Amino acid sequence: MSEVEGKRLATGRINLLFALPALTLFGLFVLLPIGSSVWFAFTKWNGFTTPEAVGFDNFRRAFRDTVHLWSYVNVTLYILGTLVLEVMFGLVIAVLLNSDRFGFGLMRGMFFSPMILSMTAAGVLWTFVLDYRLGLLNAVLESVGREEWTRPWLSESATALIAIMVVSGWRFAGFYMIIFFAALRRIPRNIYEAATLDGAGPVRQFFTITLPLLRASMMTCILLAVTGGFAGFDLFFTLTNGGPFNATEVPATWIIRQGFDNNQLGYATALTVILAVVVLAVALLFLRISERVNVVRY
Amino acid sequence: MWSATERRRPVEWLQFGLGALIVAAMFYPTVWMVLSAFKSNREIFRDPFGLPDEWRWSNFSEAWAQGGLGGLYVNSMIVTLVAVTLAVGCATAAAFAFSRLEFPGRRWLYRLLLIGLLLPPPVVAIPLFGILRDLGLLNTLWALILPGAAWSLSLTVFVMYGYFNSVRPDMEEAALLEGASTWQIFRDISVPMVWPSMLTMAIVNTINIWNELMFALLFITDDDKRTLPVGLIRFFGRYSTDYAMVFAALTITTVPILALYFLLQRHVIAGLSSTAMD
Known part of the structure; x- marks a missing residue:
């Protein structure tokens, strides 16, 4: 980022x-909840009673909660899938x-x-595309004579996560395309002309x-994904x-289910703290690596 | 020596054909949605690919009335308009302060504001629920406006700060020499100067807030205060066997946005790509 560190106006x-309006808004609805979640994470709380401190119980439980642990496996697979299907x-x-x-x-x-x-519109639309009875995908498979391939894509454990990756790719690939396209436009044409004169084909040039x-751009896209x-x-x-059967459970869906369907707000908050630590650690690690190769600069 | 243009021709046709094929496949679900919205349930099942036998416009008026889509649209518009104005206004003032002025804590306050770039909103959903309840804002549109604006600040301040730093403060310094106050400089010189970036960020934030689901799901319980994404999910839950109806509702809620996008395509794409640039 080019910085004009000139003299200050005042x-x-x-x-x-x-900066005060922005800081107030940010403090009240971003920083305060982050701060108070550190307290709630150590309590037993159903949302109505006063929270009761329980030490590390929630965290011990989180590391024994197999669905919770699997949600990280699922989300990792999902991220790997999106790196291919989106980026x-x-x-x-x-x-x-x-x-x-x-x-x-x-x-x-x-x-x-x-x-x-919206993701919901995309989601509802694709529920129909992937529907067993009248879904577009199964209809296409039948019309090309591959009836044995048809299946209830979203309700079979084996295909549900892959189906979500495909929908995610459908929705987000355009976003990464635009980022790469903007970067492609900044590559001077004459480099390619010189390479063509030297006899390099399109694949080699790529x-x-x-x-x-x-x-x-690649680093930015991977970080975003x-x-x-x-x-x-x-x-x-x-x-x-x-x-x-929890085959597509990811941290966010599990947190919301624990917190708002099961009224275990203390436990769910502990799960959010774990999620925050994981995301921050991954992001900072990534920024550290990319800084070393001098690409993404904040 | 061979001529580059002569040789490239067939390759270019191949490029065009391949591109068109992939784009058509990607765009087809949207077309299928609109066509199905005009059909009857029987016809969707019998002939999923064809044009409707009879264009049943009544599907739309029925879905509009049954789903209360008008109310959902109004709520979404209020939330988006107020939250985006708030976010872009506050962020521009803050970026101006961080870039052009000096005050104690300037650097670390700026860094603090960027935390939102790395943390996802689900992380605060539960404590935010408690805070909104204590403030008495739960189940009001403010429960979506204020957190929505607050979570847009990190990206908006980051982009606006970068834009301020890429423009020399010559005009502002000239105004200062003529005796203008800091507020006058901000209002009359800086804001008109960074106006294009503000519009860009308004578009980006509009897309995000218009589509926001999780907060809207958790913080609103009255049907008449819901926004489009949640309303659509509930509509789908209620009419999940009435396919024509759901397709009509989907079409009503997405086609106006898509039309707006194709009109403003250049600005939307420029805006979104600029936010991901350095």
Whole structure:
């Protein structure tokens, strides 16, 4: 980030007033809940009684709660899936649709359009696409004579998580495509012209020119996909709500179920503290690594 | 020596064809949704791919009335409009202060504000529930507006701060020499200067807040205060066997947004890609 560290227009405590509205809002609805969750995490609390301190009980329970532990396995698989179906697919499409010819602008716009739908609209729509009886996917399989492949995609443990990854890819690939596309546009044309003169084909050019020059964007995209993936809630809630048999349970859906369906707010808060620590640790580790290769700079 | 344009032609057609095929497959579920919204339940089951035999516009008026979609739209609009205005306004003032002014704690307060970039909102859902209840805001639209705005601040301040730092403060310094107060400088010079970035961030935050689900699910219990995403889920829960109805509701809630997007496509895409840039 280019920084113009010029001289300041004014100095003095009074200038804090400009930042005060933002700091108040942020303090009250972001920092205060983060701070108070550290207290609630050590209590037994159903939301109505006064919280009762129970020491590390909630955390001990969290590490014995097999569904909770599996939710991290599920979310890790989900994140790995999205790295392929969102980030890599987005990159491939960005390269494919990188042209000034007629029609390509519209195609980029259409490819991006699922991003505009709410996750719930996308979720409800895909519930129908994947539906067993009248789903679009099964109808397509039947029409090409592959009836034996049809199945209730979202209610079989073996396919539910994969189905969610596909829906997630459908919705987010356009977002990563746009990031990569913007970066592609900043690569000077003459590098490719020189490579063509040297006899390098398009595939070779992709791996020796495009990919290395996109490394900064790649790091940003991976960071967004990983931190966003851990927080994934909307699609899981709309498509399966953790089912079948907890096969698609992720930390966020399990937290909400423990907290608001089972009224165990103390335990659920402990789970959020664990989630926060995991996400922060992964993000900071990632930033540290990428800083070392000097790409993402805050 | 061979001519580059002559040789590239077939490859370009291949590129166009492949791109069109993938884009068509990606866009097809949306088309399928709109077409199915015009069909009857029987027809959706019998002929999932074709055009409707008869374009049943009545599906839409029925879904609109049954689902109370008008009320959901109004609530979503109020929440989004107020929260986005609040977030972009506060964030611009804060970014101005962090970039142009000096005060004690400037650096660490800025860093503190960025915490929201790394933490996901589910982390605070439960304590936030308690805080909103203590403030008496639970089950009011404020329960969505204030947290929605607060969670938009990190990204908005971050982007606006970067934008301020990329513009030299020459105009502002000139105004200072002419005796303008800090507030006058902010209002008359800085805000018009960073206006394009404010619009960009308004679009980005609008998409996020319009689509917000978790807070809306947890903090609102009255049907008449719900926003579109939750309303849609509840509608789906109630009419899950009345396929035509659900498709009609889906179409009503998504097509206006999609139309708006295709109109503003350039700005939306520029906005979203700028937030992910350095």
